[in-house]
Amino acid sequence: MMIHINLLPVRQEKKREVGRQFLVVVGGAMFITLLGNWLWYDGLASEEKKNAQRIVATEARIAELEKVIGEVDKINARKKDVQNKLAILADLRKQRSGPVRMLDALATAIPKKVWLTQFDEKSNAVKMIGKAASHEDVAEFMRALQSIVWTPRGMGRLIEQKRDAATARVELVGGEGAVEDFPTSAISNFFSRVDLKRAEQKAAAPGGTRTVDFEINMNSNYAI
Known part of the structure; x- marks a missing residue:
């Protein structure tokens, strides 16, 4: 089963x-x-x-x-x-x-044998008429006008400035006349575009001295 x-x-x-x-x-x-x-x-x-x-x-x-x-x-x-x-x-x-510095610079630049008889200034344009003992004195006056400068140490005469140079050599006015080098950007010319308009030697009066009558035009820098 x-x-x-x-x-x-x-x-x-x-x-x-x-x-x-x-x-x-x-x-x-x-x-x-x-x-x-x-x-x-x-x-x-x-x-x-x-x-x-x-x-x-x-x-x-x-x-x-x-x-x-x-x-x-x-x-x-x-x-x-x-x-x-x-x-x-x-x-x-x-x-x-x-103006004070400019006139001081002008007085510094004038040689001993140069005399100004007329000075006119308008808008920085200067016209000077005067007399000099010789043409050489007029030329010396123009060189002095072109070389008188203002420096961080005061007024001076530019002695040497080479082209593209970064500095210029300046003889300081007053004191011992020290000579120093300054950056060209730190010096400023009192006068520019100094131009001799005329220079005529006049006959001397009897017993007198012959002189040169001159006229100089230039620009003055009042911003110093």
Whole structure:
């Protein structure tokens, strides 16, 4: 006699077990997916918050720098105003001292045997009429006018200035007549464009001395 065993309940139990395992696997996968998504979103939100904080801090820094720049602009404006006022004062000083220095330079440049009889000046243009003992004295006077300069150490005579040289050698007027080298940008000529308009030797009166009548035109520098 054969024994029949009913295996249906066993198969059904196995199916239920497989189903439970499948649900567990699917549930675990969904949980892991949801957890990963939450962590990603949380990290993104945290980074976005940090970026927002950085933006706020940057904007605050920009506002602070703009305030500082505004103060610097005000300081620069005041500085420029002061510089303009100082420049005006310097021009006024030059206008007062310029003619005095120019006449002093002219007196220094005149040789012993040269005499001025007329001196006219208008808008820095100078016309001089005078007498000299000889043509050589007139030439010496013109050379002296061209060489008399103003330096940081005062008035002097230009001795040597080579072409394209950065310095010039000057003999200072007064004292022991020291000779010094100055940057060419630091010296200024009192007179420029010295032009001899005429030089005529006149016959001497009986018992007198022959002289040369001359006329010199030039430009004077009052800005020294």
